[in-house]
Amino acid sequence: MSETLVIAEQREGTFRPVTLEAIGAATMLKQAGGGPVAVAVIGADPDSLVGDASVSGVDEVVKVKTGSNDFQPEQQEAALAALIEQRKPKVVMLMHTVDAWSFAPVVAAATGCGFATDVFEVRMEDGGPVALRAGYKEKVHMEIDFPGKETVLLTMRSNVFQPAEGRAEPAVSSLEAPQADVRTTHESWLEPEDAGGIDIPGAEFILSIGRGVGDESNVEEFLELAEQMGATLGCSRPVADAGWLPKARQVGQSGQLAANCRLYVAMGISGAVQHQWGMKHVPTIVAVNTDPEASIFGVAHYGIVSDIFELAEELRNHF
Amino acid sequence: MKIMVTVKQVATLDDEFELRDDGKDVDADFREHELNEFDDYSVEEALRIKEAASGDEVEVLVVTVGPEEADEALRQALAKGVDRAMRVWSDALEASDPVAVGRVLSKVAEREAPDLIFTGAQSSDHAFAATGMAMAGFLAWPHVAVITKLEYQPGAERATVHRELEGGLEEVMTVQCPAVLGIQLGINQPRYASLRGIRQARSREVEELAPDDLGLGGDAVGEPGSASRVRRMIVPERGRAEMIEGTPAEQAARLAEIIKETTGG
Numbered sequence: 119m120s121e122t123l124v125i126a127e128q129r130e131g132t133f134r135p136v137t138l139e140a141i142g143a144a145t146m147l148k149q150a151g152g153g154p155v156a157v158a159v160i161g162a163d164p165d166s167l168v169g170d171a172s173v174s175g176v177d178e179v180v181k182v183k184t185g186s187n188d189f190q191p192e193q194q195e196a197a198l199a200a201l202i203e204q205r206k207p208k209v210v211m212l213m214h215t216v217d218a219w220s221f222a223p224v225v226a227a228a229t230g231c232g233f234a235t236d237v238f239e240v241r242m243e244d245g246g247p248v249a250l251r252a253g254y255k256e257k258v259h260m261e262i263d264f265p266g267k268e269t270v271l272l273t274m275r276s277n278v279f280q281p282a283e284g285r286a287e288p289a290v291s292s293l294e295a296p297q298a299d300v301r302t303t304h305e306s307w308l309e310p311e312d313a314g315g316i317d318i319p320g321a322e323f324i325l326s327i328g329r330g331v332g333d334e335s336n337v338e339e340f341l342e343l344a345e346q347m348g349a350t351l352g353c354s355r356p357v358a359d360a361g362w363l364p365k366a367r368q369v370g371q372s373g374q375l376a377a378n379c380r381l382y383v384a385m386g387i388s389g390a391v392q393h394q395w396g397m398k399h400v401p402t403i404v405a406v407n408t409d410p411e412a413s414i415f416g417v418a419h420y421g422i423v424s425d426i427f428e429l430a431e432e433l434r435n436h437f
Numbered sequence: 438m439k440i441m442v443t444v445k446q447v448a449t450l451d452d453e454f455e456l457r458d459d460g461k462d463v464d465a466d467f468r469e470h471e472l473n474e475f476d477d478y479s480v481e482e483a484l485r486i487k488e489a490a491s492g493d494e495v496e497v498l499v500v501t502v503g504p505e506e507a508d509e510a511l512r513q514a515l516a517k518g519v520d521r522a523m524r525v526w527s528d529a530l531e532a533s534d535p536v537a538v539g540r541v542l543s544k545v546a547e548r549e550a551p552d553l554i555f556t557g558a559q560s561s562d563h564a565f566a567a568t569g570m571a572m573a574g575f576l577a578w579p580h581v582a583v584i585t586k587l588e589y590q591p592g593a594e595r596a597t598v599h600r601e602l603e604g605g606l607e608e609v610m611t612v613q614c615p616a617v618l619g620i621q622l623g624i625n626q627p628r629y630a631s632l633r634g635i636r637q638a639r640s641r642e643v644e645e646l647a648p649d650d651l652g653l654g655g656d657a658v659g660e661p662g663s664a665s666r667v668r669r670m671i672v673p674e675r676g677r678a679e680m681i682e683g684t685p686a687e688q689a690a691r692l693a694e695i696i697k698e699t700t701g702g
Binding site: 189191192195214215216217219220221222223224225226227228230231232233234235236248249250252253254255257258259260261262263264265267301302303304305306307308309310322323347348355356358359360365366368371372373374375380381383391402403404405406411415416417418419420421422423424425428429431432433435436437 | 448449450452454456463534535536539540558559561562563564565566567568569570571572573574575577579580581582583597599600601602603604605606607608609610611612613616619622623626664665666667668669670671672673675676677678679680681685686688689690692693695696699700
C-alpha cells in the first residue's frame with residue numbers, strides 16, 4: 119500500500135491534540151502525491167479515540183486494542199511493528215515527542231525500515247519520501263532519503279505543520295496487537311511544581327534570561343528590571359536546571375509556551391531549538407547577546423549585540 | 438557491576454563555513470569538536486553511582502563510535518574518573534546514521550554485558566534523539582528515554598526513573614535491568630575534571646575496536662547499514678534580525694522605545 123499511517127498519541131486514554139499536526143502533515147503529503155491517510159489509535163479503549171482521530175483528510179482509523187493506557191514502550195513497539203507488517207505503509211508519521219523518542223528508534227532498529235527524526239518538511243520523489251531536518255544546531259538543513267526502504271518512519275517537529283481540523287467520516291477497522299513483554303511500569307505522575315503565581319503562558323511581555331546571566335547572584339537584578347518594566351521574568355533551560363529560577367519560569371519545550379506573549383526580550387539566550395519552540399511565534403522578539411552569530415538572532419525581529427549587564431543597567435534609566 | 442556510557446564527540450561550526458565538494462556535509466576544516474553536552478550528564482550519573490558504592494564494585498566504561506579525534510571526548514571522561522574507555526572505528530563507519538551507530542554500540546554491549554547503559558537523550562549537534570534507543574532495539578533491552586532522575590542500587594533488578602514529558606510533567610516509572618536509559622540535561626550538576634585528572638588521562642589507554650572485531654560486516658555499517666542517507670546539506674536562508682547599533686546607552690534607548698510602543702506603556 120502507498121498509505122501514510124499516523125500513530126495517534128494518547129495519555130491516560132485522552133487523545134493528545136499534537137497528533138492533529140501529524141495528520142495535517144500526512145494530509146499535505148497526500149495532496150502532493152502521497153497515499154491515503156490512516157490513523158492508528160492504540161490503547162485500552164481505542165473506540166473512545168476514534169472520534170478525535172476522525173478529522174478532515176483521514177481516510178481510515180485503525181483501532182489497536184492493548185491491555186493498558188499506560189505508556190509501555192514494548193507494547194507501542196509491538197503494535198507499530200504489527201501495523202507495519204500488515205499494512206505495509208509507505209510512510210509512518212509520529213510527532214517528535216518524548217513518547218516517540220522512547221519507542222520509534224526501537225521499531226526502526228527492529229524492523230529495518232527507513233527512519234528520520236525531527237522532520238519539518240516532507241515530499242514525495244520517485245514514489246518515496248524525502249525529508250528535511252536540521253543539523254549542526256540548526257545551522258544547516260539535511261535533505262534525507264531512504265533508498266530501498268519499503269516503509270519509512272518519520273517523527274515530525276511540532277509547531278510546524280498546520281493541525282488537521284474539521285470532522286470527517288473515515289472508515290474504521292481493527293487490528294490485533296500482539297502481546298508484548300512489558301518491562302517498564304508506570305508508578306505515578308509528578309505535576310510541575312506549583313507556579314506560585316508565575317504565569318508564563320498568560321504573560322504579554324516577557325523578559326527572559328539564559329546562560330549569559332552567568333551566576334545565580336546576577337539573577338536578582340533581572341527580576342528587578344522585569345518588575346520595573348512591567349514584564350514577567352522568564353528563562354531558558356540552563357537557568358532553571360541550575361536552580362537559579364523555578365521551573366515555572368522556563369520557556370521552551372520542557373517548560374512553558376509563551377502563548378499570549380506579544381513582546382519577548384531574550385537576554386543572554388543563544389536560542390536552542392527547544393527554547394525557540396516556546397517563543398518563536400511571538401510577534402515582537404528582541405534578542406540581546408554578545409555573540410553576533412547566536413541562533414536567537416535568526417528568530418528575533420530586533421537584535422542587539424551587547425553585554426547584557428551593561429544594557430540592562432542602561433535600560434533601567436528608561437522605566 | 439558495570440555501567441556502560443555511550444558518548445559522542447559532536448561538531449560545532451565556525452561562524453563562517455563551507456560545505457564539502459559533494460555537498461553532503463560541512464567541510465571538516467570548519468568544524469570544531471567537543472563532548473556532547475548531554476553525555477556530560479550521563480558520565481556524571483554513572484560516576485555518582487560508582488562513588489556511592491563500595492570499593493571497586495562498580496566499573497564505568499565509556500564507549501564512542503568515531504575517528505581518532507573522538508579520543509578527546511573519551512579523555513574528558515577518563516579525567517573525571519571513569520575506569521575504561523573504548524573507541525570503535527573504521528573508514529567503513531563513515532556515513533553511518535544513528536541506527537547504524539546504535540547497531541555498533543549494541544554489539545559492544547553484548548560483548549561487555551553491562552548492567553546498565555546510559556546514553557545522552559540526544560546529541561547537541563544533530564539532535565537525532567535516536568542512537569541510544571536504536572541500540573536498545575537491537576539489544577531488545579528495556580529502555581526509557583529522557584530521564585531527569587534515577588534511583589538505582591548496584592545489582593538491583595529494577596531502577597526507578599523520572600521520565601520528563603512535555604510542559605514539565607514527569608512520570609515516575611520502574612524499569613527492569615539491564616536497561617538502556619536516555620539521560621536528560623539537569624539530572625545532576627556535572628563536575629569539572631581536576632588538572633591532575635586531565636594530566637593522568639593523557640596517558641590512559643583507549644581500547645580500540647573495528648566493526649570486524651564485533652562481527653559486523655560492511656553491510657551492517659556505513660550507508661548500507663543505515664536507515665537514512667543524507668543526500669545533501671543546505672545552508673538555509675536565515676531570517677535576520679534588524680540590528681540595533683550604537684553605544685549601550687543608544688541601544689537601550691531604542692529598546693525602551695520598542696518596549697513602550699509594543700506594550701502601549
